[in-house]
Amino acid sequence: DTEVTQTPKHLVMGMTNKKSLKCEQHMGHRAMYWYKQKAKKPPELMFVYSYEKLSINESVPSRFSPECPNSSLLNLHLHALQPEDSALYLCASSQAGTETQYFGPGTRLLVL
Amino acid sequence: AQSVAQPEDQVNVAEGNPLTVKCTYSVSGNPYLFWYVQYPNRGLQFLLKYITGDNLVKGSYGFEAEFNKSQTSFHLKKPSALVSDSALYFCAVRAYSGAGSYQLTFGKGTKLSVIP
Numbered sequence: 213d214t215e216v217t218q219t220p221k222h223l224v225m226g227m228t229n230k231k232s233l234k235c236e237q238h239m240g241h242r243a244m245y246w247y248k249q250k251a252k253k254p255p256e257l258m259f260v261y262s263y264e265k266l267s268i269n270e271s272v273p274s275r276f277s278p279e280c281p282n283s284s285l286l287n288l289h290l291h292a293l294q295p296e297d298s299a300l301y302l303c304a305s306s307q308a309g310t311e312t313q314y315f316g317p318g319t320r321l322l323v324l
Numbered sequence: 325a326q327s328v329a330q331p332e333d334q335v336n337v338a339e340g341n342p343l344t345v346k347c348t349y350s351v352s353g354n355p356y357l358f359w360y361v362q363y364p365n366r367g368l369q370f371l372l373k374y375i376t377g378d379n380l381v382k383g384s385y386g387f388e389a390e391f392n393k394s395q396t397s398f399h400l401k402k403p404s405a406l407v408s409d410s411a412l413y414f415c416a417v418r419a420y421s422g423a424g425s426y427q428l429t430f431g432k433g434t435k436l437s438v439i440p
Contacts, residue, residue, distance in 0.1 A: 216367075218367075243425070243426075245427075252412070252433070252435075253432070253433070254414055254430035254431065254432055254433055255368065255414075255430060257427050257428070260421070260425050260427060262425050267421075267425040268421050268425050268427065300365075302367055302368065304368075312358065312370055312373055313370075313428060314370060315360075315367040315368040315369070315370075316367050317366055317367040318365075318366070318367045320365070
């Protein structure tokens with residue numbers, strides 16, 4: 213089973229709201245990733261967690277706050293977002309960061 | 325720096341004809357190369373990868389890719405295209421980011437349209 217699940221599928225939020233995106237995998241993978249993807253563009257890496265520790269932060273604004281509560285779960289906390297943050301947010305996981313990344317279906321975020 | 329290039333924004337092919345989606349790479353050392361497909365409003369699906377071994381790699385849904393070291397290419401191919409293959413295809417290369425972490429660097433993507 214190579215399934216990564218993400219909730220919610222769609223999210224609409226105002227610029228003053230606080231919301232969270234959730235990602236879950238049960239493949240025993242120890243590396244998890246957040247990507248941001250604009251329409252018809254490649255995914256852009258935001259964060260990497262390796263063995264539940266943040267290992268890469270690609271200079272993402274502090275209004276995005278990742279959290280890895282355990283090896284199966286990855287959250288992305290959102291606060292005071294801007295309309296330009298509207299995008300598809302993808303989660304992925306892989307074995308210890310060295311092998312194939314498997315992606316979830318994404319959360320479509322609209323910031324009003 | 326590791327990078328991949330997809331020279332075509334769009335590829336059109338008739339149903340039943342062979343298809344090729346092109347990718348070239350620039351890496352130091354041995355390349356770890358991947359192909360992903362993305363259907364509208366969906367996440368990326370892994371198709372195949374090259375790490376080492378045979379230059380012809382077989383993947384999901386009848387796709388294959390040919391690794392060519394002399395031409396630094398990793399083109400995606402399928403002998404007979406289906407309308408359902410219409411999607412956005414990404415080539416990617418794995419790059420070491422430090423602290424024991426790796427990341428994927430993606431090409432810009434190629435939109436494949438299979439015409440009935």
